[in-house]
Amino acid sequence: xPIMCYQGPVLAGSATLATMGAxxxxxxxxGNYGKHSQTVSSGIPLLPARFAWFLQExxxxxxxxxxxxxxxxxxxxxxxxVLLGVFLFILGMGINVHxxxxxxxxxxxxxxxxxxxxxxxFTYVSGANFLGEIIEWMGYALAxxxxxxxxxxxxxxxxxxxxxxxxxxxxxxxxxxxxxSRKALIPFxx
Numbered sequence: 001x002p003i004m005c006y007q008g009p010v011l012a013g014s015a016t017l018a019t020m021g022a023x024x025x026x027x028x029x030x031g032n033y034g035k036h037s038q039t040v041s042s043g044i045p046l047l048p049a050r051f052a053w054f055l056q057e058x059x060x061x062x063x064x065x066x067x068x069x070x071x072x073x074x075x076x077x078x079x080x081x082v083l084l085g086v087f088l089f090i091l092g093m094g095i096n097v098h099x100x101x102x103x104x105x106x107x108x109x110x111x112x113x114x115x116x117x118x119x120x121x122f123t124y125v126s127g128a129n130f131l132g133e134i135i136e137w138m139g140y141a142l143a144x145x146x147x148x149x150x151x152x153x154x155x156x157x158x159x160x161x162x163x164x165x166x167x168x169x170x171x172x173x174x175x176x177x178x179x180x181s182r183k184a185l186i187p188f189x190x
Contacts, residue, residue, distance in 0.1 A: 014151035021151075021158030028164040060136075085143025092135030095121060099129035116175055126171050127164030131185055134160055161185055163178035 047055070098120050106115045121128035137156040141149040168184035183190055 010148055012024025014147045017151040021155035024158045024162055030163055039071040081142050085139045087134050092132045092139055095132030099132055105123060116178060125183050125185055126168035127185050130160040130164040138140055138160050
């Protein structure tokens with residue numbers, strides 16, 4: 001059964017994502033969650049963190065599995081892109097999972113204090129988890145070699161880059177002993 005591709009909506013969605021990424025860079029405002037949220041009493045119902053994380057990550061599993069189920073030969077496209085993309089995706093996922101594990105270990109249950117993350121890529125950057133996720137989506141874009149994937153990777157870079165910048169600034173303001181050599185997102189550069 002061939003799958004129909006409606007190029008107009010795909011390109012419109014891709015352009016929307018790329019525009020949202022550029023707008024995020026232009027506005028330079030962090031996402032309204034976590035330490036950057038305005039207030040919990042805003043009247044907007046909040047999801048439990050684990051369920052919200054599950055919903056957020058679900059497309060990154062469902063979309064590739066669905067693509068393979070409906071188009072199993074899609075992995076036999078451009079071999080260089082696929083292999084490099086899969087490598088970067090796995091590398092980014094490893095960085096992301098390891099960084100999230102280090103972040104979760106910073107607090108005991110019920111604590112609300114902030115601590116300086118240590119270890120892994122946190123030795124070099126404040127947003128090691130963001131860097132891992134950006135590498136993941138860049139790898140996915142290379143592996144699929146599609147405009148929507150590149151648009152999403154660009155959006156992720158813009159959105160998470162701004163988040164990393166604000167996290168870095170927060171750490172510098174909050175902790176007097178924060179490592180001065182640590183960068184926001186890209187080791188030794190930014």
